[in-house]
Amino acid sequence: MLRIAVTGSPGVGKSTVVAKVAKKLAGQPGFKIGGIQTAEIREEGQREGFSILDLATGKTGTLSHIKGSGPRLGKYHVNPETLERIGAGALRNALSCDFIVIDEIGPMELISGSFVAAVEEVLESDKPVLAVLHHSSRHPLARKVRKEFEVLTVNVKNRDELPEKIYNCFASQPL
Numbered sequence: 001m002l003r004i005a006v007t008g009s010p011g012v013g014k015s016t017v018v019a020k021v022a023k024k025l026a027g028q029p030g031f032k033i034g035g036i037q038t039a040e041i042r043e044e045g046q047r048e049g050f051s052i053l054d055l056a057t058g059k060t061g062t063l064s065h066i067k068g069s070g071p072r073l074g075k076y077h078v079n080p081e082t083l084e085r086i087g088a089g090a091l092r093n094a095l096s097c098d099f100i101v102i103d104e105i106g107p108m109e110l111i112s113g114s115f116v117a118a119v120e121e122v123l124e125s126d127k128p129v130l131a132v133l134h135h136s137s138r139h140p141l142a143r144k145v146r147k148e149f150e151v152l153t154v155n156v157k158n159r160d161e162l163p164e165k166i167y168n169c170f171a172s173q174p175l
């Protein structure tokens with residue numbers, strides 16, 4: 001089963017690549033996409049945190065924010081309750097979908113044991129997966145993904161052509 005992870009420098013466009021592939025795959029009638037997508041929360045042009053979206057249900061929540069109370073990672077407070085309810089919940093539901101997106105597997109998400117367990121379940125499934133992999137995470141799960149997935153590095157030169165390339169890889173497989 002095809003598993004692709006995109007990695008690269010912060011802000012280079014990893015989430016955008018994955019979102020473009022997911023959008024194109026979602027355009028196929030009857031094709032169910034599950035998993036999570038993250039997006040920046042911006043206030044007056046400044047990044048204040050990240051939101052998390054369950055791709056199958058449309059449920060969304062605040063994954064992290066500069067004004068939070070959860071465990072701190074850099075300048076953001078991570079919200080473990082949202083990670084568990086929306087993040088891990090979306091991945092468990094995604095096991096009944098045709099295609100699974102995990103944006104992202106990185107230090108913020110791996111704070112939650114239940115999110116880690118949900119990613120492990122996805123890895124053990126027979127579903128095609130497209131993930132964003134944090135460039136330097138040393139977490140055992142990140143190492144596993146680095147070893148088992150085809151890992152593509154996004155840069156400013158290839159970020160416009162990668163979505164089509166990745167889409168074609170998945171489209172040429174029996175999904």
Ligand SMILES: Nc1ncnc2c1ncn2[C@@H]1O[C@H](COP(=O)(O)OP(=O)(O)OP(=O)(O)O)[C@@H](O)[C@H]1O
Nearest residue numbers: 008009010011012013014015016017040132159160
């Ligand atoms: N192909 C592109 N052309 C122009 N701008 C882009 C492109 N891809 C992404 N961007 C812009 O770059 C910014 C970062 O994009 P994105 O969130 O996809 O990056 P990322 O690598 O996932 O970031 P992070 O490391 O913070 O998770 C966004 O403002 C986005 O609009």
